[in-house]
Amino acid sequence: MIFARKDLACCFSAKPYNMSLCHGDTQHSLENRKKFLGLSDIPHQDLVCAKQIHSNNIYKAEDTDKGRGALSYETAICDTDALITGERKLPLGIFTADCLPVFIYEPQVRVAAMVHAGWRSTKKLICQRVIKKMSDEFDADPERLLVGFGPAIRSCCYEVQDEFTRHFSYGLDKKDGKYYLDLARINIKQLLESGVKQDSIYDSGICTACPESAYFSFRRDGAGCGRMISVIMLK
């Protein structure tokens, strides 16, 4: 559980249940979604999902989008890595297996966002763009935002090439001559720069790629692995 609140449903899944309709063994994905989301009273058939491309593109979901990507990948929203909505009972879903799922909620004006923050989207400041859109279009106040991080690859496991020093000026740990990327730390810095309060950021701290991890990891399991789903929904 990321935020335990009566006005919000949010959750992230774990192994071995693949939630993706386009990656890994998708045979049981719909059934997995139905069972898992049912535990949080989230109607799986109403999910709004995106065809994620590691961009910083954002989509504002309306009631008319209800169910896009819920029962087939083809109907999902194209070329998008962040979903925002002010609609109640409209669950937003993001799929990950190492990338950082970011839950964002503004409880006063009641707007929620679900963000897919891999390194490429993080480099493109995706969370800052989402917060700006929440402010511009919903009058959200960054100081009131609650932010949660689900499971993602952490710096213990995320060895990257030296060239990453060109992508990021901070968030790189050097150990034994190798660089390790700290995606969560970079996103926290960007959130603080956007005006989010440090105390309002909750990080699950879970590493997907550690050997005994109960989560799918693209890095550890390979490209054919399944995906977790992270969902946020205004009640």
Ligand SMILES: [Zn+2]
């Ligand atoms: Zn790890």
